[in-house]
Amino acid sequence: MKYIDEMKINSLLKLKVTEKEVDEIIVKAKQLKRLSLEESAKLLMVKDDIVLQKIYESASYVKRTIYGNRVVIFVPLYISNLCSNSCVYCGFASNNKVTVRKKLTFQEIKQQTEILLGRGHKRILMVAGEMGSSEENINYYIGAVKAIYSAEYKCNKIKRVNINVAPMSVEHFKKLRDIGIGTYQIFQETYHEQTYRKLHVAGAKTDPDNRLNGVDNAFKAGIDDVGIGPLLGLYDPNFEILAMLMHIEHLEKTYGVGPHTISIPRIEPAPGSDYASKPDYLVKDEEFKKIVSVLRLSVPYTGIIVSTRETAKFRDILINLGVSQISAESKVTPGGYEENSVHNDKLERQFSINDQRSLNEVVKALIVKGFIPSFCAACYRKNRTGKRFMDLAKPGQIKRICDINALVTFKEFLKDFADADVKELGCKLIEKHKITLDNKSVNILEKFFKDIDNGIRDKYV
Ligand code: SAM
Ligand code: SF4
Numbered sequence: 001m002k003y004i005d006e007m008k009i010n011s012l013l014k015l016k017v018t019e020k021e022v023d024e025i026i027v028k029a030k031q032l033k034r035l036s037l038e039e040s041a042k043l044l045m046v047k048d049d050i051v052l053q054k055i056y057e058s059a060s061y062v063k064r065t066i067y068g069n070r071v072v073i074f075v076p077l078y079i080s081n082l083c084s085n086s087c088v089y090c091g092f093a094s095n096n097k098v099t100v101r102k103k104l105t106f107q108e109i110k111q112q113t114e115i116l117l118g119r120g121h122k123r124i125l126m127v128a129g130e131m132g133s134s135e136e137n138i139n140y141y142i143g144a145v146k147a148i149y150s151a152e153y154k155c156n157k158i159k160r161v162n163i164n165v166a167p168m169s170v171e172h173f174k175k176l177r178d179i180g181i182g183t184y185q186i187f188q189e190t191y192h193e194q195t196y197r198k199l200h201v202a203g204a205k206t207d208p209d210n211r212l213n214g215v216d217n218a219f220k221a222g223i224d225d226v227g228i229g230p231l232l233g234l235y236d237p238n239f240e241i242l243a244m245l246m247h248i249e250h251l252e253k254t255y256g257v258g259p260h261t262i263s264i265p266r267i268e269p270a271p272g273s274d275y276a277s278k279p280d281y282l283v284k285d286e287e288f289k290k291i292v293s294v295l296r297l298s299v300p301y302t303g304i305i306v307s308t309r310e311t312a313k314f315r316d317i318l319i320n321l322g323v324s325q326i327s328a329e330s331k332v333t334p335g336g337y338e339e340n341s342v343h344n345d346k347l348e349r350q351f352s353i354n355d356q357r358s359l360n361e362v363v364k365a366l367i368v369k370g371f372i373p374s375f376c377a378a379c380y381r382k383n384r385t386g387k388r389f390m391d392l393a394k395p396g397q398i399k400r401i402c403d404i405n406a407l408v409t410f411k412e413f414l415k416d417f418a419d420a421d422v423k424e425l426g427c428k429l430i431e432k433h434k435i436t437l438d439n440k441s442v443n444i445l446e447k448f449f450k451d452i453d454n455g456i457r458d459k460y461v
Contacts, residue, residue: 001193001208003250009242012041022051026058029297032065032394040245040298044238044290052290056321059293062300063322068399069433070374070406071366072303072325073359074123074162075116078334079104079144083129085166085203087189089231089279091270091351092129094202098272102334103131103140109147115337117153119329119359120417122375122409123160124148125185127332130166130204138172141165145179155457156416160377162227166204167214173221182380183260184218185227186211190234191243199234199275215251215259224386225260226251227305232288233267233279241291245298257387261303261325262295264288268309268351276351285314289321296322301393308355312362315355316369328362363413364422367429374406375413378460404441405460407433408448415452 015038025039035043046052080103083092091099104112116124126144130137141163148161162183163176173184188211190196196208204210218226228247230240248258266283270276283291295304306315306323308330315326330353331337357365363373378401379389392398407430414426434442448459 001191001196002212003247004191004193004243005246006193006243009239009246012038012242013045013236013238015041015045017042017045019048019051022046022054026054026297029300030058030061032062032300034300035298037242037245037249040294041238041242043294043297044241046290055293055297056289059296059322060320062296063320063324066300066393066399067324068403069371070324070402071319071371072123072374072376073121073328073362074125074325075121075359076125076127076164076307076327076330076332077109077112077116077148078127078332078336079109080128080131080140081334082131083203084131085129085205086201087205088199088201088275089234089267089270089273090276091272093273096272104144104334106143106147108335109144110151112335112337113148113151113158114153117151117156117158120363120375120413121328121359122156122158123182123377124158124162125327126161126163126165128165134168134172137166138168138175142175142179145176145181149180154416157458159375159458160380162225164227167211167217170217170221173218173223177221177223181223182377183225183227184223185229185261185263186214186218187229187231187263187265188212188244188247189231191230191240191247192235195235195280212247215247216254219251219255224255224257225380225389227261227263227303228259229263229265229305231265231267232283232291233281235281237281237283237287237291241294248299248302255387257390258299259302260386260389261305262299263305263307264291264295265307265309268354270351289317292318292321292323301390308353309351311354312357312365316365319366319369319371326362328359329357360417360419360422363418364425367422367425370429372406372410372429372433373413374402375409376402376405376460378405381460400438400441401461403433403437404444404448407445408452408459411449411452412457 081092086093086095160182164185200206252258267279303324305325307327366373414423
């Protein structure tokens with residue numbers, strides 16, 4: 001597999017590490033410096049509980065220093081479960097005969113988006129299987145993104161559409177860039193070539209380099225917010241994390257910036273897939289906590305996403321350790337957001353969901369723990385993406401801006417969509433948080449809050 005030196009990773013996996021070395025790496029990480037592959041490998045090798053605790057605490061420190069108490073919320077929108085690939089772990093695989101197939105029309109996509117807007121969502125991750133010619137796919141994606149952006153609910157519109165779809169040519173990525181997509185997300189699934197070839201048995205996805213090229217093509221097309229990740233459960237998780245960090249080194253060297261986000265989905269049972277219920281390398285919770293923490297220390301400025309594949313309780317722990325973005329009230333079936341949708345049937349979904357809470361419930365739980373839910377998309381709309389974003393983030397210049405924007409979007413949510421108890425708790429949290437801000441920020445915020453009271457929405461800096 002391109003850029004992935006398996007021999008080097010295997011030798012890193014044999015490294016031994018002392019507590020003193022871990023302490024030294026932690027000192028560097030707490031200065032918010034990017035860790036080397038070897039340093040990250042050493043942290044991954046730690047097994048001792050007391051040393052692990054030090055890693056968790058440092059990851060929490062880095063998380064708080066860079067992201068404060070903000071947590072970005074998004075929702076996935078599945079537009080089609082038709083697929084010509086056969087990934088053995090996925091409910092949408094072409095050879096999976098139990099799955100009921102559905103491809104939403106643009107009108108249906110708009111309707112689904114209106115439902116999500118009506119619940120308070122502002123950021124969508126559009127997801128689809130891969131079907132038909134590349135020309136048909138790109139035209140469908142373009143129509144779908146336009147349908148999402150055209151939806152409106154009481155003056156509220158979607159602010160950012162990220163997409164998770166099959167890789168494509170530079171020319172096709174340029175078309176998506178031109179209609180204003182946010183992050184292009186693609187998971188390598190496994191960076192271990194032999195395993196990759198064993199688990200992807202039909203369609204364009206059989207070629208692992210085609211998938212890696214997808215990330216390069218997105219960058220070459222000028223989409224500089226790209227999201228990557230492994231699907232945990234297919235191969236040795238430590239190998240996967242080191243290989244992904246090697247992939248990141250390639251991106252940093254070639255494009256001057258790494259991925260905007262990393263996702264670390266764990267495999268979940270899927271209809272019609274025996275493999276998904278019994279994956280080869282089940283990742284336990286403790287191992288997963290270590291992975292999140294090591295990533296937070298290794299690539300401090302990269303967003304880490306955890307989805308509703310994880311339970312509510314476990315997601316709370318992961319947010320403290322380094323997760324910066326979470327999804328809420330996800331349905332992994334096309335058409336799943338209608339009330340009592342027939343599409344939420346077991347046989348139309350991609351995999352099982354473990355956090356079924358509504359957006360209001362997720363927001364409430366975050367508030368209770370002192371986190372500020374953010375629906376902000378200002379950086380992307382102000383062109384602060386890719387390297388420009390990182391250049392602002394690293395000297396800490398972005399934090400003030402993020403604080404203001406997060407609080408404004410949070411206040412809008414409370415005003416327009418929150419249940420009474422959530423509104424009360426949220427307003428108290430805003431007042432508490434305001435005390436920590438400088439005078440200039442408070443003045444901007446007060447002005448924006450007045451605007452919100454007067455019915456004006458979507459102000460940002
Ligand atoms: N079809 C496109 C692709 O494969 O890149 C994009 C959409 S696919 C629905 C999104 C991701 O779902 C895949 O990249 C894979 O990592 C994840 N996925 C598939 N089956 C899964 C399962 N059983 N449990 C958890 N995640 C799964
Ligand atoms: Fe299709 Fe993506 Fe599922 Fe593979 S993971 S079967 S490509 S939808």
